[in-house]
Amino acid sequence: DAGVIQSPRHEVTEMGQEVTLRCKPISGHDYLFWYRQTMMRGLELLIYFNNNVPIDDSGMPEDRFSAKMPNASFSTLKIQPSEPRDSAVYFCASSSRLAGRYNEQFFGPGTRLTVL
Amino acid sequence: AQKVTQAQTEISVVEKEDVTLDCVYETRDTTYYLFWYKQPPSGELVFLIRRNSFDEQNEISGRYSWNFQKSTSSFNFTITASQVVDSAVYFCALSSNAGNNRKLIWGLGTSLAVNP
Numbered sequence: 001d002a003g004v005i006q007s008p009r010h011e012v013t014e015m016g017q018e019v020t021l022r023c024k025p026i027s028g029h030d031y032l033f034w035y036r037q038t039m040m041r042g043l044e045l046l047i048y049f050n051n052n053v054p055i056d057d058s059g060m061p062e063d064r065f066s067a068k069m070p071n072a073s074f075s076t077l078k079i080q081p082s083e084p085r086d087s088a089v090y091f092c093a094s095s096s097r098l099a100g101r102y103n104e105q106f107f108g109p110g111t112r113l114t115v116l
Numbered sequence: 117a118q119k120v121t122q123a124q125t126e127i128s129v130v131e132k133e134d135v136t137l138d139c140v141y142e143t144r145d146t147t148y149y150l151f152w153y154k155q156p157p158s159g160e161l162v163f164l165i166r167r168n169s170f171d172e173q174n175e176i177s178g179r180y181s182w183n184f185q186k187s188t189s190s191f192n193f194t195i196t197a198s199q200v201v202d203s204a205v206y207f208c209a210l211s212s213n214a215g216n217n218r219k220l221i222w223g224l225g226t227s228l229a230v231n232p
Contacts, residue, residue, distance in 0.1 A: 031218050033218075042222070042224050042225065043207070043222050043225075045219060045220070048218065048219065050218070055218075056219065089159065091161060093161075095218060103149050103151075103166065103211045103218055103220070104151065104163050104166050105163070105220060106163060107153075107160060107161035107162075107163075108160075109159070109160050110159055110160065110161075112159075
């Protein structure tokens with residue numbers, strides 16, 4: 001089975017530009033999570049979805065960040081406008097309520113974002 | 117409130133030594149789940165194990181073993197005969213079984229360096 005797929009793997013952009021990160025969860029998983037990891041703040045949950053519906057977006061830093069999940073196989077995290085302090089590794093993860101796999105999250109390879 | 121504490125920020129050992137990574141958690145839930153993840157230098161987050169609160173059996177997988185003790189709210193991870201490939205950051209995480217909550221509460225991680 002294919003794991004969680006994220007694109008791009010690396011993104012370098014200039015301050016003020018719009019950035020869109022993409023994620024394809026594991027097929028059949030009904031939960032999708034977006035995380036940000038920095039040295040200073042560690043691993044932070046930004047938002048998560050269940051069956052394409054946002055459940056908790058309390059971790060989204062500010063209005064510049066938005067996330068969508070138009071269908072079960074695709075999600076985006078958008079930053080507009082981007083700022084240097086948004087530089088981080090952004091992970092997407094998915095999980096399933098199937099028996100025996102309760103709450104385990106499986107992570108994509110991450111997108112390393114650098115905002116100049 | 118839920119909390120995960122990994123008191124060891126960094127550990128350095130010599131190859132073939134045994135090493136234990138500590139994890140202490142706090143929760144008021146009666147049913148919960150504990151996890152360990154590995155993040156090698158390549159950056160991906162790899163799921164290692166899930167333990168249910170109602171199953172206190174210790175688990176062994178090759179050189180890895182996990183000791184879950186509800187009495188001390190600990191879920192420690194031991195690597196026997198460590199190898200250089202074990203060098204990584206290891207995260208402990210906690211999840212409750214409450215409602216639709218699928219958030220993981222993460223520790224700050226323990227960076228393990230195994231030196232040849």
